[in-house]
Amino acid sequence: MNAALVTESLTRSVEDYLKAIYRLSPSGRPASTSEIAHLLELSAPSVSGMVKRLSEQGLLEHVPYKGVQLTAEGRRAALRMVRRHRLIESYLVDFLGYSWDTVHAEAERLEHAVSDTLVERMAAALGHPSFDPHGDPIPASDGSIAELDCIPLSDIPVGRTVELRRVDESEPERLRYIASLGLRPGAVVTVTDRQPFGGPLTVESSGERLIIGRELGQVLLCARENER
């Protein structure tokens, strides 16, 4: 079976499934049908059917009623899409005036249309970056990816100062709000207070005091303290 050939001709849908499954289990732990359905906003039966086809094609390992994992080939294809997505985002922000929060939707469409050549040209124009504007690591063309281990801001003890590394990009609304607070990767943040029972955090960043709800605290990922 020629892996390269299979990977060349994936449909948009298939690319989205693989990316979703990768996202749900970067580590390889099985992803469930309903998780995938939820992420892609599809019905569970649709996912069931597609999963079957993809495992027949050798892109997934499927144990019925248990879950799916990417095969080496599926993972390769998924990482290729992630690389595309993150490089496109970086390019649009750096060269075409896109903002942090609007770039995701555009990249989501473009990632299925660009050629490998174009992706590499964009990478070169950007100086082969390792992280995208949200702080997510960009997989290399060989599939290697820097997996920073980060901890949510909400888990940082009071009094600690940490560097913000990475911000979940999936919800533009939230992203826009985060941007409006001036919190972007690289920002240095000191936790000054933390209310119990899921209450808000109080932090200081570039001299400003910010109140941050628990949900937000969980998607703001920081360097482990010893990495600053």
Add this chain to the structure above:
Amino acid sequence: MNAALVTESLTRSVEDYLKAIYRLSPSGRPASTSEIAHLLELSAPSVSGMVKRLSEQGLLEHVPYKGVQLTAEGRRAALRMVRRHRLIESYLVDFLGYSWDTVHAEAERLEHAVSDTLVERMAAALGHPSFDPHGDPIPASDGSIAELDCIPLSDIPVGRTVELRRVDESEPERLRYIASLGLRPGAVVTVTDRQPFGGPLTVESSGERLIIGRELGQVLLCARENER
């Protein structure tokens, strides 16, 4: 019927059909099923079926067994695609190091994926150009388009000096060859000899003597003499 809504949600296929029909009859003369089929590399029945659906949607005017024309709305959608295509080509050449002859295929895919926002950002980055790298006019967002009237180099009488304006982009091989001769829009060319019966032309351009077959002579479009 809300025209804007219909136009928003066109499929890739539909966009390709509209562009093809526009290309076959920019002036509005009807295009035949087989011409469309040939251009899109599809079977005639496929085209027949799609034409039917599109005329029901109000994008085409179809007289069975006679031909199709774009409606105002169809034309608008087609011009939108042409604008996208030509701006994308221009952008890729100017900013991402694409060559004249490789850019077409990339644009052909991207034109279906970019947002209006992105197109306008690229246009702005380029300084709102009126012509693409092949010399083809770029429709404005309002649908107006500069229609240069050009004549094929093969029709220029011996002894005349003309400016090259526009080069047919449809065949990369041919385009590559043309580029290798140094013949690009703006080049100034003097016809020094013309053989009868479809024989070759001899021309001089930037001090070099070039022999040009009739097929090539027909796709190299020049300014009318009085426009130099």
Add this chain to the structure above:
DNA sequence: GACCAATATTAGGCCATCCTAAATCGGGTG
């Protein structure tokens, strides 16, 4: 150890798009 709720799969349809094979139309020729 039987049952229930949550989760997953199968069954059966729909739509867009493509195809090949078979009918049909229409314009030029004898």
Add this chain to the structure above:
DNA sequence: CACCCGATTTAGGATGGCCTAATATTGGTC
């Protein structure tokens, strides 16, 4: 002016991807 050939359309079928409704499995609870 009847006929025929090429162009076109209709018929019938495949595929990919989605859906809802019905069925099956699993794992925990009494």
